[in-house]
Amino acid sequence: MRALVLYESMFGNSAIVARLIADGLATGCEVTVADIREMVTEPGAGPTAPVTEPGTGTTAPVAGRTAAPARLTPALTDVDLLVLGGPTHAFSMSRPATRADAARQGPIRDGAQTAGIRDFLDRMPQLAGVRVAAFDTRSNTPLPTGSAGRKAMRRLRGLGGRQVLEPASFRVESAQGPLAPGEEARARQWGETLALSVRR
Numbered sequence: 001m002r003a004l005v006l007y008e009s010m011f012g013n014s015a016i017v018a019r020l021i022a023d024g025l026a027t028g029c030e031v032t033v034a035d036i037r038e039m040v041t042e043p044g045a046g047p048t049a050p051v052t053e054p055g056t057g058t059t060a061p062v063a064g065r066t067a068a069p070a071r072l073t074p075a076l077t078d079v080d081l082l083v084l085g086g087p088t089h090a091f092s093m094s095r096p097a098t099r100a101d102a103a104r105q106g107p108i109r110d111g112a113q114t115a116g117i118r119d120f121l122d123r124m125p126q127l128a129g130v131r132v133a134a135f136d137t138r139s140n141t142p143l144p145t146g147s148a149g150r151k152a153m154r155r156l157r158g159l160g161g162r163q164v165l166e167p168a169s170f171r172v173e174s175a176q177g178p179l180a181p182g183e184e185a186r187a188r189q190w191g192e193t194l195a196l197s198v199r200r
């Protein structure tokens with residue numbers, strides 16, 4: 001069973017969660033973790049670089065881009081399970097404007113404005129038969145927050161993906177983090193649960 005955990009992250013919290021989910025998944029799957037930035041290629045650069053680097057999600061970002069990139073090609077060859085996640089922005093998945101807003105709030109990860117999971121979904125032709133799961137990070141507040149993970153899952157199912165688990169949300173103490181106490185352990189546990197669920 002091959003799993004791809006694909007994430008976006010402005011301040012690094014969703015990146016931490018993605019890697020912990022991958023750790024948990026690794027108890028039952030062969031896992032690759034990739035930052036959404038890695039799916040971006042410049043015009044004329046040929047097909048999207050294959051996502052083959054396990055565990056790190058550290059290939060070079062595309063600098064200086066703020067709008068959705070012209071070339072963001074989903075490369076899902078040989079993936080049995082796609083796990084998609086990122087921060088909740090304005091009750092949903094990020095957009096160029098909310099990523100720009102994040103950049104005004106504090107230092108963001110290099111190239112984090114380049115693209116979000118919404119851009120990936122916009123370019124994904126179909127997911128027939130692929131098992132899918134989604135997660136988000138969001139504010140630690142009793143007030144309504146919205147959920148990027150739930151919105152992503154709706155899109156994933158619309159593309160023909162087979163939902164494995166309910167989307168999961170992991171709370172951050174403030175917009176820039178850190179993750180709330182216990183959330184790191186919960187992310188790893190959710191990954192383990194995912195690994196068990198796809199085996200059934």
Ligand SMILES: Cc1cc2nc3c(=O)[nH]c(=O)nc-3n(C[C@H](O)[C@H](O)[C@H](O)COP(=O)(O)O)c2cc1C
Binds near residue numbers: 010174
């Ligand atoms: C522009 C912007 C909009 C946000 N909107 C929401 C929101 O609607 N609901 C929520 O719970 N958190 C919201 N947040 C908090 C983010 O969810 C939080 O910054 C994110 O989980 C941190 O993850 P990251 O470090 O991976 O970017 C917002 C943050 C920013 C910067």
